[in-house]
Amino acid sequence: MLRAALLILGKDLRLRLRDRSVLLFGVIVPLGLTVVFSLIFPEMDEFELPAAVVDLDGGPIGAAFADELLPELVAAEVVVEVPAADEAAARALLADGDISAAWILPEGMSDAVAAGRGARIEVLVNPDRALAAEVAQGVARGFATRIDEVTLAVATAAVSGVPADQLEAVGQRAATSPPLVTVEPLVAQDAQLDPISYLAAGMAAFFVFFTVQYGVTGLLEERQQGTMPRLLAAPIPPASIQIGKAAGAFLLGVVSTTVLAVGSRLLLGASWGPPVGTAILIVALVIAATGLMAFVGSYARTAEQAGNLQSIVAVSLGMLGGVFFPIGAGWLATVAAVSPHGWFLRGLGAQVADGDWRAVLPAAGAMVLFGVVAAVPAVLRLRKAIRW
Template identity: 45%
Template sequence: MLRVAVAIAMKDLRQRLRDRSAIILALVVPFALTFIFSQSLSDVTGGEVTFDYAIADLDGGSASQGFIGALRELEQEDVVSLRIATTREQAINLAGEGDVQASFVIPADFSEAVATNEAVMIEVFGNADAPIGTTVAESMAERFLQEVRAVQASIATAAGNLAEPDFDALATRAAEFPNPITVEDVSASRKELDANTFYAAGMAVFFLFFTVQFGVTGLLEERRDGTMRRLLVAPAPRSAILLGKLLTGFVLGVVSTAILAVLSTFLLDADWGSGVGVGILIVAGVIAAVSITALVASFANSVEQAGSALGIIALVFGALGGSFFPVSQAGGFIQQVSLITPHSWFLRGLSELQSGGEVVDIWPSVLALLVFTAVTAAIASRRLGKAVQA
């Protein structure tokens, strides 16, 4: 039986390679989309970002130096790139002309206002084409001012208890407070993939559902083309014919996903994590995809019908499962619903690996994929017998 199944799979693979549609769908399109998405959308999906800001310190006091010092620390972490403007107008122009994403202007009496417990403000001027950078700048300024107001409250309390309060010393102490502006890299703790890896994996698992269907829909093609009758007359058990078709889908799926992983690693700097873990995930993901496509194809009467149904399933599962955007960031109901798709579990497993997890950490994902396989294969096996007929 295995001899027949392997012969059928080898024949199918030869046809698919010659046809080239499988190569285009399994490799060219997903890699091209990965490249496009990762290049154009990396800023909004967690890629490394540096914000270009300018600052005009018209105060020059200890309080304003506290704010500049905080920004300098972020600059050392490559989160911020800081340019110094000498005037308010220059700061505004830098932002307006797009030289920076936003400019901070610290007014001349800023430190004195802090010390005398008056209202304080830092002006933020953003570039209209950089809304994210501007929003982040506003948050930084607001966060600093909140800390300053807390310090002002402390100064007011201390001053009330002192006969002759030393405002300069208090202001200096306030400036020595721990850095009030922090930008934490939360991707590791939330186990999210970086943009390149996310899109490479997302596109790989999305197109996997198109790639593996070349196997099982081969049953319908053999029927359409009249060759199924010849196969059935040959000494080939029906189960071997079916196994051969599933094997075709499996090989196409594993090879195409593996090639995409390698290509994206070397060409797009994606990081898939441990090779063994990735291999296990790919195999588990592919057999789940093969089983699901087999189930869908078992309800179809023609290649066209199967293609349409599988296209819809692939699209819905891809969107729900997070192939196009990180569903884990959506949270709530959508995140829960995504768990009904193998895509979600595949990407979740990869996230575990990329955040330093070991093979043991992906077992929940692998187990979930195997459950998908078991359930769909059980139903499909009851129905696919009908497809192996002349």
């Protein structure tokens, strides 16, 4: 049984490597797409927001923004400050593309806030840089919320009978005290890979579902090209044909994903975490992919039909699993759990965050479960393919 399966596997590998489709879809295309995406979306790699602040207020609130908040953002390498003398200068910088956003702190803002009249921070943005615009608006909203908190603290103190000469101290204390409640990032976000690693892992997970397709399409091709009766007439157990095909698909999947992992690390600096955990995840991913693609392909009558069905499922699961763009917390993360791709990325993120290969085990277990649950009915259904 094993000898015959290995002979069939060897023959198939020779054919697959000869037509170069495995090399193309297993390694070159995913690696190439990772490079292309990293060039198209440079913001994903290193985000920075060139921005200007125009402080027309001149009061304490304007100073809090320009002299306290902004230096913090600059120090955190989120914002690159570009000087602008006034609003016209800021608009000119924005039009020239020298900055992506500008905060205009209006004249009399501090006085208006102190008088309880309210004020408005204007955020000028470049609509072509959506992410930068979103960040700039977020900074302004966060600052406004903080002002509201201080105002509320002062008002509460006044109502509570705190003497008027002490209200400024209350305001100062409220402004400088840390928030009473902080929100910790969710684990899924905490465990997020860096953008290049995420792209590389996402592409690897996405394309391995195409690489392993031939396990089933190979069986159907043997029937279509007339070689199946010859295999069935040979003195080998019929099941060895199925085993040889599945083993070939599995082996190609593991090799192509491993080459991608090593290649993206060497060429792009992607971080896959501890090698042991990565190896476990790759094996589990390929088990899931082989099982699922065999199950989908078992409903086809021809290799072409199988390829089409498998591609639809592979693309759908890839999208659900977030192979192209990171999925944070929330309902999208829940949806990603129905996809082996999502588990693969989650497992990889967990081991990179923890630095411990054991962090991959839950995700690997989920993927193996996917594979086994799909493979059992697939094997039963594909028995008809090795009958005449």
